[in-house]
Amino acid sequence: MEKRVTFGRWTIGILFAVPQLLLxxxxxxxxxxxxxxxxxxxxxxxxxxxxxxxxxxxxxILANADYWNSITASLIFxxxxxxxxxxxxxxxxxxxDRQLAGSWLYRVVLIWPYGIAAPALAMAFRFILAPxxxxxxxxxxxxxxxxxxxxxxxxxxxxIIIAFSWKYVGYNFIFFLAxxxxxxxxxxxxxxxxxxxxxxRFWDIQFPLITxxxxxxxxxxxxxxxxxxxGIVDIMTAGGPANATNLMVYKIYSDGFKGLDxxxxxxxxIILMLLIIALTIVQFRFIERRVxxx
Amino acid sequence: MTIIKxxxxxxxxxxxxxxxxxxxxxxxxxxxxxxxLSGDLARVVDTLCKNFNASQSDYEVVCTSQxxxxxxxxxxxxxxxxGKQPTxxxxxxxxxxxxxxSGAYKPADKLMEENGYKIDYSDYFPGIARYYATSKGExxxxxxxxxxxxxxxxxxxxxKIGKTxxxxxxxDVGADLKALKDAGYDCPMAINISANESWxxxxxxxxxxxxxxxxKNNGYDGLDARLEMNKTKFVQYVGDLKKxxxxxxxxxxxxxxxxxxxxAFATGTCQVIMTSVGDHGTVGxxxxxxxxxxxxxxxxxxxxxxxxxxxxxxxxxxxxxKSDAEYKGAxxxxxxxxxxxxxxxxxxxxxxxxVTKSGFEYMKSSGFYDKAPYKGREVAIASLTASEPxxxxxxxxxxxxxxxxxxxGTQMQAIFANKESVQDGxxxxxxxxxxILDRFQQTYPNKTLP
Numbered sequence: 001m002e003k004r005v006t007f008g009r010w011t012i013g014i015l016f017a018v019p020q021l022l023l024x025x026x027x028x029x030x031x032x033x034x035x036x037x038x039x040x041x042x043x044x045x046x047x048x049x050x051x052x053x054x055x056x057x058x059x060x061i062l063a064n065a066d067y068w069n070s071i072t073a074s075l076i077f078x079x080x081x082x083x084x085x086x087x088x089x090x091x092x093x094x095x096x097d098r099q100l101a102g103s104w105l106y107r108v109v110l111i112w113p114y115g116i117a118a119p120a121l122a123m124a125f126r127f128i129l130a131p132x133x134x135x136x137x138x139x140x141x142x143x144x145x146x147x148x149x150x151x152x153x154x155x156x157x158x159x160i161i162i163a164f165s166w167k168y169v170g171y172n173f174i175f176f177l178a179x180x181x182x183x184x185x186x187x188x189x190x191x192x193x194x195x196x197x198x199x200x201r202f203w204d205i206q207f208p209l210i211t212x213x214x215x216x217x218x219x220x221x222x223x224x225x226x227x228x229x230x231g232i233v234d235i236m237t238a239g240g241p242a243n244a245t246n247l248m249v250y251k252i253y254s255d256g257f258k259g260l261d262x263x264x265x266x267x268x269x270i271i272l273m274l275l276i277i278a279l280t281i282v283q284f285r286f287i288e289r290r291v292x293x294x
Numbered sequence: 295m296t297i298i299k300x301x302x303x304x305x306x307x308x309x310x311x312x313x314x315x316x317x318x319x320x321x322x323x324x325x326x327x328x329x330x331l332s333g334d335l336a337r338v339v340d341t342l343c344k345n346f347n348a349s350q351s352d353y354e355v356v357c358t359s360q361x362x363x364x365x366x367x368x369x370x371x372x373x374x375x376x377g378k379q380p381t382x383x384x385x386x387x388x389x390x391x392x393x394x395x396s397g398a399y400k401p402a403d404k405l406m407e408e409n410g411y412k413i414d415y416s417d418y419f420p421g422i423a424r425y426y427a428t429s430k431g432e433x434x435x436x437x438x439x440x441x442x443x444x445x446x447x448x449x450x451x452x453x454k455i456g457k458t459x460x461x462x463x464x465x466d467v468g469a470d471l472k473a474l475k476d477a478g479y480d481c482p483m484a485i486n487i488s489a490n491e492s493w494x495x496x497x498x499x500x501x502x503x504x505x506x507x508x509x510k511n512n513g514y515d516g517l518d519a520r521l522e523m524n525k526t527k528f529v530q531y532v533g534d535l536k537k538x539x540x541x542x543x544x545x546x547x548x549x550x551x552x553x554x555x556x557x558a559f560a561t562g563t564c565q566v567i568m569t570s571v572g573d574h575g576t577v578g579x580x581x582x583x584x585x586x587x588x589x590x591x592x593x594x595x596x597x598x599x600x601x602x603x604x605x606x607x608x609x610x611x612x613x614x615x616k617s618d619a620e621y622k623g624a625x626x627x628x629x630x631x632x633x634x635x636x637x638x639x640x641x642x643x644x645x646x647x648x649v650t651k652s653g654f655e656y657m658k659s660s661g662f663y664d665k666a667p668y669k670g671r672e673v674a675i676a677s678l679t680a681s682e683p684x685x686x687x688x689x690x691x692x693x694x695x696x697x698x699x700x701x702x703g704t705q706m707q708a709i710f711a712n713k714e715s716v717q718d719g720x721x722x723x724x725x726x727x728x729x730i731l732d733r734f735q736q737t738y739p740n741k742t743l744p
Contacts, residue, residue, distance in 0.1 A: 042737045046396035047375045051739065060733075066726070126550060133552030150551045151711040237550065240488065241707035257368050259697035260392065261733060 032273075038266035045260040057267035066243060067251070067268075071275075074248045077161060078225040084165040085221055086214070089172030094202060096173075097180035107177065113170035118231030125163040126236050149237065153244030156237050160245055163232045164225060172217050179213035180206060211291045219283055226276055248272050322347075322354040325620040326380035327627070330366035330608065331439070332359055338643045345639070346630045353623035355382075363389070363608065364696070370613075374398055379613045381620045382627060384438060386608045388695035390426060391513065393611055394434060395693070395738050400612045400621065402628065403433045409625035413632060417650045421602045421678040425689035426609045428744040429514045435609040436628050437649040439640075441572040442603045442674050443494040445593065449586035451479055451565040460590035464534060467566075467593050471543040474565055484547040484555045484564035485535065487710055489696075489703035493606055494568045494592070495535070496528060496702055501604045501687040502594055502680075503527050508731075513691035517735045517743065521698070521727045524720040527595065533716045536709060546710070556580075559587075568592060570606060571674035572645035578667050589670045591677045601687045603677045607646065638662065647674045691743060693734030698727040 039057050041050040061067050092110060096103045113121070128135045129149065136147045149155040183206060191201045230249050233239060239246035239254060246254075249272065256265025329339055336359040343357040360366040363386035373379045385393050393399060406413050415423060415433055422437045447460045455473040467483075474482035485491065500507050505526035510519035523529075538544045547558040556573050558564040560580045574589065581587065594600050610631070612624050630636060637653030638660060640646060648654045654675055657663065663672045681687070692698065701723055709719035 042733075044396075044737055045371050045392070046398045047371075048395075048397050051736075053736075060729075064729075130550070130552035137552070148551075150546060150548060151707060153711070238488070240703065242711060242713060243704050254700065255697070258364055258700070259694050259730070260367075260371070261694065261697070263737075264733070 035266045035269055038263050039270050041263055043262040043266075045262060050263075053263075057263050058271070061264060061267055061271070066246070069243055070246050070248050070251045073157070073244065073246060074226060076157065077164075077229065077245075077247055078222050081161045081164045081168070081225050082218065082221040084161065085168035086172055086217055088165070089169045089176055089217075090214075092169070093173050093176030093180055094206070096177055098198070110173045111170050113167050114174075115170075116167065118167065118228060119235050121167055122163055122232040122235035125159065125166070125232075129159045129162070129236075149241075151241050153241060156241055156245050160229065160232050160236055163236060164229055168221060168224070172221070175213050175217055176210065179210040183209050208292060212293050215283070215288060215291045218287065219280060222279060222283070223276055226272065248275075322352055323619045323623050324354045324356055325382070325616070325623045325627075327355050327357045327382040327384075327610075328360050328366055328370060328380040329357065329384040330360055330363035330386065331384075332361055335439075335644055338640070341643070342631075342636070342640065345636075346627055349630065350626065353626055355623065355627050367392075374613065374615075377615070379615065381612060381616050381624045383611050383613060384608045385435070385611050387425065387606055388690070388692075388699070390435070390609070390689075391691045391693050391695065391743065394428070394691075394744055395741055398614055399434060400614050400616075401432065401434045402436050402610075402612060405612050405621060405625050406628065409622055411625055411629045413629075417652050419605075419649060419651060419654075419675070419678055421683050421688070422605045422649050424683050425605050430744070432744070434744065435611045436631065437605070438608055438610045438631065439572075439644065439646045440605045440607040440649050441570045441646055442605055442678050443498045443568055443592055444571050444574075444589040444673055444677065445591065446559055446567045446569065446573075446577060446587060446589050448559070448562065448565040449588055450562075451477075451482075460588065461593055462590075463596045464531070464593050465596050468534065468538065468543075471538060471566070472541075475541075475543055479565055481545040481547075481558065481564040483538070483544045483566040484558045485539075485544055485568070486546060486548045486555055487703060487706035488548060489699040491706075492699040492702040494570075495531075495706075496523065497690060498592060498603050499531055500526065500528055502592055502601055503598050504601045504684055504686055506686050507690055508692055511685040512689065513693075514685070514688070514743070517693065517731075517738065517741070519692065520731060521724040524717070524724045529717060529720055530595075532706070532709065532720065536716055539710060560585075570645070571647060571671055572607075574671055575645040575667070589673050591673060591680070599681075601681045602679060602683055604687070604689060605678060641671075642668070645671070647671065647678075692731060693738075694730050697730045701726045701730070 040052065040054060042053050042057075043050045092106065096106050096110075127133070129147075131137060131140050131147050131149065139147050147155055149159050187205055188201055191205055196204070226247075227249055229247050230253060233245055233247055233250045234253075237245040239250050248268065252265045252268045252272065255261045255268065327343065329336070331339055339357055339359070343355050347354050358380075360369050363384075366383065367385060367389050370379060370383045379398070403413070403415070418437060422440055423433065424431070426435050426437055427433050445460060451474055452458070452460075452470070454477050455470065457470060461467045461470050471482040485495070487495075497507065499505075500523065505523070505528060506512060507523050508519045508521050510516045513519035535544060539546070545558075545564060547553055547555045547564065553561075553563070555564070555567045555569060556576055557580070559567045560577045560582065562582045562585055571589070577587065591600075592603065610628060612621070612628075616624075632650070634648075634650070634653040634656035637648040637650065638657050641648055641657060642662065648657055658672075662668055705714070705719040705723040708714045708722075709716055714722065
C-alpha cells in the first residue's frame with residue numbers, strides 16, 4: 001500500500017488550498033467571468049452604461065466573413081508553425097544528442113531564441129524580410145516581385161510563420177534534448193551492436209520513447225501559436241495585407257482596444273478560449289492514445 | 295496644564311486657518327495632462343509644459359506622454375473607469391464623435407467662461423474650429439496640434455521634364471508621372487495604402503472635391519449616418535491610382551517594406567508624395583544634400599471647384615469629475631496654449647500649423663514664413679482656407695472611425711493585390727464600415743450627437 005499523508009479534518013486541507021484558490025479566482029475566474037458578462041452586453045467604452053443583448057454579439061461575429069477568415073488564418077498559422085518548429089527542433093536535438101563535434105555549443109546557443117521577446121524578434125525579422133532593404137532584397141533583385149509581404153497574402157503569412165517558428169524551435173529543442181538524454185544509453189548501444197543504423201535506431205527506439213514529450217510540445221505549441229503570436233503580428237504585418245494575417249488574437253486586440261468595441265472583443269475571446277479547449281480535448285482524446293508513457 | 299494645552303490648540307488652529315486663507319503660501323495646484331505624441335514632438339510638449347509652469351506660480355501641469363493617439367484614448371478610458379482620469383487629455387481628430395457621446399468631458403467653452411477667460415472663437419480658422427465644434431458651433435474641445443495634407447514634389451525631377459510648377463489637376467499628375475517615368479525615374483510617385491493613408495487618399499480628397507464620405511452631412515446630423523463613398527468621385531480616383539500603379543508610375547512605400555514614403559521622397563528615390571505638412575520639417579532635416587523640393591496643395595480633377603481641405607491632428611479635452619481648483623488650472627493652461635506666442639513656439643519646433651488667425655498673423659509678421667526651413671508651410675493655411683467650409687467639408691463625425699480607417703487599408707490592399715475590382719473593394723468598404731456604424735449606434739441608444 002502507498003503511504004499517504006492525511007489530514008484529520010477537511011477544513012485544514014481547504015485552508016492550505018485557499019491562497020492558491022484566491023489567486024486563481026482573482027486572476028482567472030473573475031476576469032473570465034467579466035468577459036462572459038461583457039460578451040452578452042453592449043458596453044459603452046466610457047462606462048456610461050450597457051445593454052443586455054443576449055447572444056447577439058456571438059451571432060454577429062459568427063455571421064461575419066472576416067471573422068471566419070481570421071479563424072482560417074489562425075488554423076493555418078498554428079498548423080504550419082507548430083509543424084515547422086517541432087520538426088526542426090527534433091532534428092537539431094537528435095543531432096546534438098549524438099555528441100557530434102561542437103554539440104556543447106549548439107546546446108547553449110539553440111536555447112537563446114526563446115529568451116527573446118516577441119516584439120524584438122519581430123522587429124529583427126521585419127528588417128531581415130523587408131523586400132526592399134533586407135536580406136530578401138537579394139531575391140527580389142534577381143526575380144523582381146518574387147517576395148512582397150506588403151501585398152502578397154502568402155508572403156505575409158510566411159513571414160510571421162518564420163518568425164514564430166524560429167522562436168519556438170529554441171523552446172522545443174530544450175525539451176527534445178532532455179527527452180533524448182533520458183533514454184538509457186544501453187538500449188541504443190545494444191541496437192547498434194545488433195547492426196541497426198542511425199536512422200533505424202531513431203525510428204524504432206528513440207522516437208517511440210520520446211512520444212510523451214512530443215505530445216506535450218504539440219499541445220503547448222498549438223496553444224501558444226494562438227496566443228503568443230500577437231507581438232509578432234503587431235510589429236510585422238499589423239494583420240495585413242487585406243486581413244491575410246489578422247489572426248484571432250490580433251483581431252481581438254484591434255476590435256477591442258483600437259475600435260473600442262469591448263463587447264465584440266469579449267465575445268471573440270470567449271470563442272478563442274472555447275476553440276483552444278476543444279483542440280486540447282481532441283489532442284488528448286485521439287493523439288494521446290498513441291503515446292507510450294513508461 | 296489644560297489652559298496651556300488649549301492655548302497651543304488654539305494657536306495651531308489659528309496658524310492652520312491663516313495658511314488656508316493665504317494662497318500665496320500654498321503649493322501650486324497640480325493637474326495632469328496626457329498626450330499622444332512621442333519622440334521629438336513629446337520633447338516639444340514637455341518644453342511647452344515647463345514654459346507654462348514657469349509663467350505663473352498657481353498651477354503646475356504634469357505632462358505625460360502615452361506613446362500614441364490610440365494608447366492615449368485607451369489609457370484615458372481605463373483611467374476614467376477607475377476614477378483616476380487626467381484633467382486634460384489630447385484626443386485625435388477621429389476620436390471626436392466617441393468623445394462627444396462619452397459624457398465624460400467638461401465643455402471647453404463653458405470651462406473658459408466659468409473661469410473668466412474670454413476666447414474669441416471666430417479667431418480660429420473655420421476649417422479647424424468646425425471639425426471639433428458641435429453641429430451648433432459650440433467648442434467642446436480646444437484645437438491643439440493641427441495639420442493638413444500637402445503634395446511634396448521634387449523640383450529637380452520636374453525640371454528634367456520641363457516643368458517649374460507642381461501639377462494642379464489629377465489629369466496633369468497622370469501626364470507628369472508618365473513623363474517622369476520616361477525620363478528614367480523609377481519611382482515617379484510613392485503612396486502607401488494602410489489605414490493611416492485614409493486621411494490623405496479618402497478624407498482629404500473627398501473634402502477638396504466636396505464629396506461626402508457619409509450621409510447626414512458626414513455624420514454631423516445623426517448617428518444614423520451611413521457611408522456612401524462608393525458613389526462619389528473617390529471611386530474614379532482609386533481607379534486612377536490603381537491604373538498608375540499597374541503602369542509602374544506609382545510605387546507602394548511603407549516602413550514594413552524597408553522605406554516609408556517620407557524617406558523615399560527625402561532620399562530622392564520617389565519624386566512625388568502626399569503627406570502631412572507635419573512632415574515638412576522631417577523632409578528638410580533628412581533630405582539628400584542639395585535636393586530642391588517644394589510643397590503644393592493637393593491636386594483636384596479638372597473642372598472641380600476647390601474646397602477647403604480637412605484639418606488633421608488632435609484637440610484638448612477637459613474631463614469631468616475634477617475639482618474646481620484643477621479646472622482653474624486647466625483653463626489657465628488652455629488659455630496659455632491659445633496665446634499667439636505659444637503658437638509661434640509650437641509651430642517653429644514642430645511642423646504643425648497655427649490654429650488661429652491671430653496666431654498666423656503673428657507668425658507672418660515675425661517673418662516666420664520667409665525663412666528657408668519654414669518657407670512653404672503657409673501653403674497648408676491656403677489649403678485649409680481655400681473656401682468657407684461647406685456642410686460636407688467641415689469634417690467627419692462618425693463613430694469608431696478608427697475601425698473604418700482600418701477597413702479602408704484592408705480593402706485598398708485587396709484592390710491593389712488584384713483580389714477585388716476597384717468598385718467591389720469600395721463597396722465592401724462601405725458594407726463593412728456600415729456594420730461598424732450600426733454597432734456604434736446600438737451601443738448608444740437614445741443618444742444624439744451634440
